[in-house]
Amino acid sequence: AQSVTQPDIHITVSEGASLELRCNYSYGATPYLFWYVQSPGQGLQLLLKYFSGDTLVQGIKGFEAEFKRSQSSFNLRKPSVHWSDAAEYFCAVVGNQGGKLIFGQGTELSVKP
Amino acid sequence: GAGVSQTPSNKVTEKGKYVELRCDPISGHTALYWYRQSLGQGPEFLIYFQGTGAADDSGLPNDRFFAVRPEGSVSTLKIQRTERGDSAVYLCASSLIGTGGAGTQYFGPGTRLLVL
Numbered sequence: 001a002q003s004v005t006q007p008d009i010h011i012t013v014s015e016g017a018s019l020e021l022r023c024n025y026s027y028g029a030t031p032y033l034f035w036y037v038q039s040p041g042q043g044l045q046l047l048l049k050y051f052s053g054d055t056l057v058q059g060i061k062g063f064e065a066e067f068k069r070s071q072s073s074f075n076l077r078k079p080s081v082h083w084s085d086a087a088e089y090f091c092a093v094v095g096n097q098g099g100k101l102i103f104g105q106g107t108e109l110s111v112k113p
Numbered sequence: 114g115a116g117v118s119q120t121p122s123n124k125v126t127e128k129g130k131y132v133e134l135r136c137d138p139i140s141g142h143t144a145l146y147w148y149r150q151s152l153g154q155g156p157e158f159l160i161y162f163q164g165t166g167a168a169d170d171s172g173l174p175n176d177r178f179f180a181v182r183p184e185g186s187v188s189t190l191k192i193q194r195t196e197r198g199d200s201a202v203y204l205c206a207s208s209l210i211g212t213g214g215a216g217t218q219y220f221g222p223g224t225r226l227l228v229l
Contacts, residue, residue: 004155036220043117043204044156044220090155099208099216100146100169103155 002027004091006104013081014112021076021107023091032094033074034101035065039087047089050074061085086111115139117221119205125227126195134190134224138207144216145188147180148204150223156204162188195228202226 003026013019025031032051036044048059055067065076074091088108092101118137126132138145144163148156158172162182170180177195182188192199202223210216 034217041222043222044206046217046219049217092155099144099210099218100158100161100172101148101156101206101218102158105153106155 002031002093002102004093004102004104006089006091006107008107009105010108010110012110012112015083016080019076019078019081019085019109021089021091021109023074023076023104024072025074025091025093026072027093030069031074033065033067034092034094035059035063035074035076036090036092036103037061037087038090038106044090047076081109081111083111083113085109117205117207117219119203119221119224121224122222123225123227125229127229128195128197130195130228132192132195132226134192134203134226136188136190136205136207136221138186138188138205139219140186142207142209142219143185144208144210144218145182146206146208146218147188147190148206150202150204152201159190159203192226195226197228200226200228 005024034049035047047063050057050067088106090106091104120135146161147159150156160180161169165185177193180190202225204223206218206220208216208218
């Protein structure tokens with residue numbers, strides 16, 4: 001069965017520092033992968049997605065992610081974090097049937113001034 | 114254009130009552146999904162519609178949960194005999210393409226359900 005693991009429940013970084021959020025997936029074929037962000041009381045906003053092609057994908061708000069098949073990973077990165085990036089981040093993979101998303105448990109990001 | 118909308122934004126009910134949660138997808142999106150998000154967890158899939166039909170309802174936890182999409186647009190999630198464990202945020206998403214998973218899902222703000 002497909003699954004997504006986000007090993008870090010909570011991460012704190014200083015404003016201006018770089019960020020990497022980890023995501024590992026379990027899937028038999030080439031996966032469709034997504035990163036979503038959820039601010040308090042808000043819905044999920046798509047940051048970026050990987051379907052095929054270039055393994056380094058660029059998203060909104062300066063985020064990027066790299067698909068590594070050999071490591072079954074799709075880590076999210078940002079070179080310089082802003083205070084407004086504080087939120088919950090979810091990695092997701094499309095399941096086999098009809099496109100339902102399977103989400104990880106999320107990583108909560110806090111940003112120190 | 115308008116995004117996915119959900120009503121109500123908050124719903125408080127008593128154990129044993131019936132509730133309906135509504136989702137208005139993005140116009141033209143044929144695929145519609147319902148998810149449930151408990152506190153501190155990622156969203157969990159409930160049901161997926163392609164047009165008017167439920168293409169995958171494998172995530173519905175039991176027969177107290179039911180969803181419809183009679184005209185292929187608006188969907189209603191119905192919960193009978195609510196239990197305290199049903200308390201969660203119910204999220205709706207829509208996408209232009211459902212089958213095969215190539216469509217990007219756009220989420221609504223959710224309905225926060227509290228069962229007392």
